[in-house]
Amino acid sequence: MRVPGFGTNKNSFNSFIIIALLEHWNNRDDDAQKVMMQAIGKIVSVPETVAFPISPQSIRVSNYRKPVQLVLLGNSYEELERVQSEVINQLRKNKKFSRIESDYSKNKPEIKLSINKNRAKDLGISTDAIGKTLETLYGGKTVTKFNQLGKEYPIILQQYLADRRSKEGLAKIFVRSDISGKLVSLANLVKFKEEGSAKKLTRYNRQRAVTISANISDDYSLSEAIAYLENLISKTQPSTQIAWKGKSEEVKETSNELYIIFALALLTAYLVMAATFNSFIHPFIIILTVPLAIFGGLVFILFLNSSINIFSQIALIILIGISTKNSILIVDFANQLRTSGKSIESGIKEAANLRFRPIMMTSVSTMIAMIPLIIGNIGPGAGEASRLAVGSTILGGMIISTFFTLYVTPTMYLMLAKNTKRIDAVDLELKKELN
Numbered sequence: 001m002r003v004p005g006f007g008t009n010k011n012s013f014n015s016f017i018i019i020a021l022l023e024h025w026n027n028r029d030d031d032a033q034k035v036m037m038q039a040i041g042k043i044v045s046v047p048e049t050v051a052f053p054i055s056p057q058s059i060r061v062s063n064y065r066k067p068v069q070l071v072l073l074g075n076s077y078e079e080l081e082r083v084q085s086e087v088i089n090q091l092r093k094n095k096k097f098s099r100i101e102s103d104y105s106k107n108k109p110e111i112k113l114s115i116n117k118n119r120a121k122d123l124g125i126s127t128d129a130i131g132k133t134l135e136t137l138y139g140g141k142t143v144t145k146f147n148q149l150g151k152e153y154p155i156i157l158q159q160y161l162a163d164r165r166s167k168e169g170l171a172k173i174f175v176r177s178d179i180s181g182k183l184v185s186l187a188n189l190v191k192f193k194e195e196g197s198a199k200k201l202t203r204y205n206r207q208r209a210v211t212i213s214a215n216i217s218d219d220y221s222l223s224e225a226i227a228y229l230e231n232l233i234s235k236t237q238p239s240t241q242i243a244w245k246g247k248s249e250e251v252k253e254t255s256n257e258l259y260i261i262f263a264l265a266l267l268t269a270y271l272v273m274a275a276t277f278n279s280f281i282h283p284f285i286i287i288l289t290v291p292l293a294i295f296g297g298l299v300f301i302l303f304l305n306s307s308i309n310i311f312s313q314i315a316l317i318i319l320i321g322i323s324t325k326n327s328i329l330i331v332d333f334a335n336q337l338r339t340s341g342k343s344i345e346s347g348i349k350e351a352a353n354l355r356f357r358p359i360m361m362t363s364v365s366t367m368i369a370m371i372p373l374i375i376g377n378i379g380p381g382a383g384e385a386s387r388l389a390v391g392s393t394i395l396g397g398m399i400i401s402t403f404f405t406l407y408v409t410p411t412m413y414l415m416l417a418k419n420t421k422r423i424d425a426v427d428l429e430l431k432k433e434l435n
Helices: 032-043 077-091 117-122 127-139 167-172 222-236 246-277 281-287 289-303 310-339 344-354 356-375 384-416 425-434
Strands: 068-074 097-102 108-115 141-148 151-157 174-176 183-185 190-197 207-216 241-244
Touching: 068 077, 068 222, 068 246, 077 097, 077 207, 077 222, 108 127, 117 127, 127 141, 127 174, 167 190, 207 222, 222 241, 222 246, 241 246, 246 281, 246 310, 281 289, 281 310, 281 384, 289 310, 289 384, 310 344, 310 356, 310 384, 344 356, 344 384, 356 384
Parallel strands: none
Antiparallel strands: 068 207, 068 241, 097 207, 108 190, 141 151, 174 183
């Protein structure tokens, strides 16, 4: 079956797509993933077909592409076909991968004609005459145009459609011999062979390429899948060049960028606070609460069975600003108390006691705001994965950082701020010099 406009492109052969809509969330108990798993068990039993269900992504992109997209690069498509067969066979042994397929498959039906040159020569028929005859009758040729009532109609010479679709149509085509002048049937001069060919030959970075795509199970991250494939290629096909596309390429490019973003966020926060406090030690004391917040966020991600995705990564960056707020309240107030003549120890104790209520008020309000994101994910619902990732990360980070900030910040302030001056030390020295 061929449905133009569906499948990979309009030139797709023997493929089609069926769009099925699910009931509203209130009318069903299972989410889309469970429905897909149930559908797989029924679809795979259809004989002589390769079928699989797909689900549209929450953030719509150009196509319903799978997360794993491995690109094999080579000098010839025959070599790439051999390599892809070995790689796909190995992937099918790993239960973490599903719906494994390649964009290079010889499923386009073709008939290759070969001319018996010796027989054609004996009969006085040239290969050029045979080629032009086939080109005209199968491809069509405009031989003239007909004008009637001011309108022009092309006259196309072509064999009947029914004859073009059958093998017996060759027997109805005759070519005149240059020697005898008689008509000779093409069926006596041409042999045909049915075979499949690739519907398209893709390239990547101007090189011959084949793309292997696959889905992964919920308990298998995309980073783990990429590492597995890289290890597989290095062991089985060490001479084959590989590249990545789609989500796999984004993970490869952004895996290191995530650490850079965290580092830049910490550095920016540190420099801003250093300029505010006029000290490099006080901001360092405040920054020490960030690892506690990140640790709490990661613990709750695992505890609530969420995953580290783009939403949880954004939440971790947000935690950098939220968690440092508590320490800023304590350190800033302790510095103000030191200007009134109090010692470091008495100042930090009083600051921790007086700032306890505003710290708890702001922290608890943030935690309460995250609870609907988590409670709303009890049972299936639209956007549950993104809400759970953000809610669990921020809630866990705030619980851990708020609890430990009340102990870690005063302790580190006593240890590291002993050799620091009062924030009004410069003003006092100027007054002393002026007097």
